[in-house]
Amino acid sequence: MAIAEWRLMRDFIPALAHRLTSASTARRQLSIILVVAVVARAITFGDPVVHVDEEFYFTTAYAWLHGATPYIDIWDRKPIGLFIVYLPAALFGLKAGIWVYQAMALASLVGTAWLIARLAGRAGWGRGALAGALAYVLWVDFVDGQGGQAPIFYNLLVIGAATLIMPRDDRGPRFLPGFAAMALMGIALQIKYSVLFEGLFFGLWLLWSAWRGGRRWSIVPLGAGLAVTALLPTALAWFAYHRIGADAAWLYANITSIAARRPDPALEQFGNLMKILLITSPLIAASVLAWLSRGVANRPVRAWLFAWLGVAWFGLLVFGSYFEHYALPVLVPLSICAAGFFGDHRSGRRIVLPLLLIGFLGGQTLLLIKRHNRGTAAQFAGVVEAIGHGPGCLYVFSGESMFYPASGRCALTRYIFPSHLGRLREEGAIGVDQQAEIERILALKPEIVVFRPPYFGERATLRAMAIQEMRRHYRLRATRPLGAQAIQIYERAAP
Incomplete structure (x- = not known):
């Protein structure tokens, strides 16, 4: 070689x-x-x-x-x-x-x-x-x-x-x-x-x-x-x-x-x-x-x-x-x-x-x-079952945005991430007035409205306004656990 x-x-x-x-x-x-x-x-x-x-x-x-x-x-x-x-x-x-x-x-x-x-x-x-x-x-x-x-x-x-x-x-x-x-x-x-x-x-x-x-x-x-x-x-x-x-x-x-x-x-x-x-x-x-x-x-x-x-x-x-x-x-x-x-x-x-x-x-x-604290798939399914699949639109005032596709119900706003409308630091930063948008949504009479418990940084006045509307025109349909939270599901009462 x-x-x-x-x-x-x-x-x-x-x-x-x-x-x-x-x-x-x-x-x-x-x-x-x-x-x-x-x-x-x-x-x-x-x-x-x-x-x-x-x-x-x-x-x-x-x-x-x-x-x-x-x-x-x-x-x-x-x-x-x-x-x-x-x-x-x-x-x-x-x-x-x-x-x-x-x-x-x-x-x-x-x-x-x-x-x-x-x-x-x-x-x-x-x-x-x-x-x-x-x-x-x-x-x-x-x-x-x-x-x-x-x-x-x-x-x-x-x-x-x-x-x-x-x-x-x-x-x-x-x-x-x-x-x-x-x-x-x-x-x-x-x-x-x-x-x-x-x-x-x-x-x-x-x-x-x-x-x-x-x-x-x-x-x-x-x-x-x-x-x-x-x-x-x-x-x-x-x-x-x-x-x-x-x-x-x-x-x-x-x-x-x-x-x-x-x-x-x-x-x-x-x-x-x-x-x-x-x-x-x-x-x-x-x-x-x-x-x-x-x-x-x-x-x-x-x-x-x-x-x-x-x-x-x-x-x-x-x-x-x-x-x-x-x-x-x-x-x-x-x-x-x-x-x-x-x-x-x-x-x-x-x-x-x-x-x-x-x-x-x-x-x-x-x-x-x-x-x-946040919940399991089984608990999530339980909340969705209580929300139901229609007819009528859904408004998640606070809670999981995933409730919309999971229930198949229509949304009445483009702000489906609830914090955009409810959190203090988003005030004046989403292109609309938060209170005016919530009032517009509620005026459209959603069939189902969902609330999670109050959270730090939430605008309390907006929650109080929405809860007042629930007392006038809605009834509590169900309360379901999702982790450490109790999710409240309201349905519109018959006229």
């Missing part, structure tokens, strides 16, 4: 073995992540009342399939892409559709966690990569990510973009993948606008890399191209509504109403933020310890990951309110950075298994508590 051929075989065989080993490791990681994710979320499968947000997303997609147009016939301020995500599930109808969107969410969760492991490996944190991925899978249960919240879906797009442009040691990104990354961020932007800051970070990183690489002449055309790529899905959404003469409705729902919404009380926001910090504190501590290690300064890729984490935290802080699920985007870079402590530190390797076990048990306990 010639010397050149021998050298080729000598180099090829170890490289092939490394590829096979890496592929085997990746498959093994994916299998473990999938099993843990299924077990961690099994409690929620088939439950239609996992969270009010995803109930509404499904309800909107279902109504869209049956002729309603988002922002016109059914109102919300979420981007159209989020409802498009739910369309495949809505095609299967109510019962099967719940399982379908939860399966889609599970696939997104697993894909995101797998890429967390891959990116941690690229940063040289391979020994902690699987632990970081599993931390993400388990910690989403603590922040209302156990179902189909919007970040569960767009986190996969964001980490996909990060995977395309993430630096490898001293090498910057290639720019064709950079455009692909911005396309993914553009799609993510049409699922929820809160990805804006991460998209800006990725775009500015690409521009800085071009400047550092000596391609200063390309900064302006490159920046323009990246911006157009990222904004194209949003522009297409606007244009679709412009074509039907509803661009003003799209603009108000997607832009103006967001700025018009009232902030929550400062004390409430502070309490919510403290809760998020407490929940994520183990991963924050692990990330800080990974940052303090000597390897960060010598590995640009690690510094980039921590910069991404900082931007994700900024994106959470700037929007306010601080509902628990607002932490879901932060969990992605947080889990990657925590992998550095889990793998590189002796203490991290010693505590990672107990920490993940605590995360699993704590998450399951919390899901059981939430199911007890």
